[in-house]
Amino acid sequence: MNLQLPSAGDAAVGGLSGSRIIDAIKASRIEFVVSVPDITTSEGLLRPLAREREPRLIRICKEDEGVGICAGLAHCQRRALLLIQNTGLLDSVNAVRGVAVEYSLPICMMVGLLEKEPGVRPQQSKRYGVRIVEPILDAMGIAHHLIEDDSDVAKIAPTIDDAYARSRPVVMLIGRRPAAS
């Protein structure tokens, strides 16, 4: 469910280190990354993660599958991260509603915001598909955090720990393309 459209704004790189995000994911004791590729996180996150032995990368066909897979893993007390694009999140709203929210499961989602302009708050984006994400999450009662700069990376581990401690879903919105280093 991913769109790949060229955009000068989305091409901006800098201010967010992919390797730091990966370190934070590992520090969060994530054992599985379940993913449909997302252009925002493709080079800085997904490709380096694919080279790692751990966490194990599970490639899936569609994002709602990932909600189910992460739910199954959560029942096994195995931590997982669903790495997707906002288009895939929007496509998976019913799965997130039924499985993550109504069953109160710790489904942790890291969501690239396609073509969000760096430095612009998601709700101020010119992109309709970006603007609506936070209000939809608010309506669903799902906690969300913007990861836009390196200073935001420190939020990742406590956010994931809290999701598992309270058995609640959470979304980490990736606001710009992370650099691969």
Next chain:
Amino acid sequence: MMKSDECLKALMRHVSDDDIVLPVYSTAFDWIAIKPRPLNYLAHGAMGLASSHGLGLALGRPDKRVIVLDGDGSLLMNIGSLVSAAEAGPKNFFHFVCENGTYEANGGHPTPGRGLVDFAGLARAAGYRSAHTFSDLQNFEQRIGAVLAEQGPVFVDLKVAPSGPQNRDYTMLHGPTARQAFKDALTARI
């Protein structure tokens, strides 16, 4: 064409207390009537996600056999899950579909491609290690033990007759009691 409950009774004889079973929709009610047990995983949301939950369980607990009792309507909603399961390749993953050609839980309307779709062929092409189709109960009874001894991912298409009009309380399947019972049972078996 087989009767769904007779297939489930044949399967039941080969399911151990340690196996995780994920039955969907009307199959879930038939299964829990035949084989109530703590490791029945009943809450998989909607829109065909049982196979995905099953894949997560199979990856998370490689020490246990995970048996998904899917529906054909459910699988059609999540057909890509065949490819994802094959790619992940858990050896403990057994994916059954009770193919009755209807959306039984939603009025019994026919599924698209009813009677034409080769589900085992799709699974085989997706990369499942093996795929079987059964339309004769006696044959199924004779071979199911061997099928469950295979290395997964394994796919089994059961050609069954529709059960008829449904009036069942699905809130029981999705409710917190069933979910907590499963979680407690799985945690106790670490």
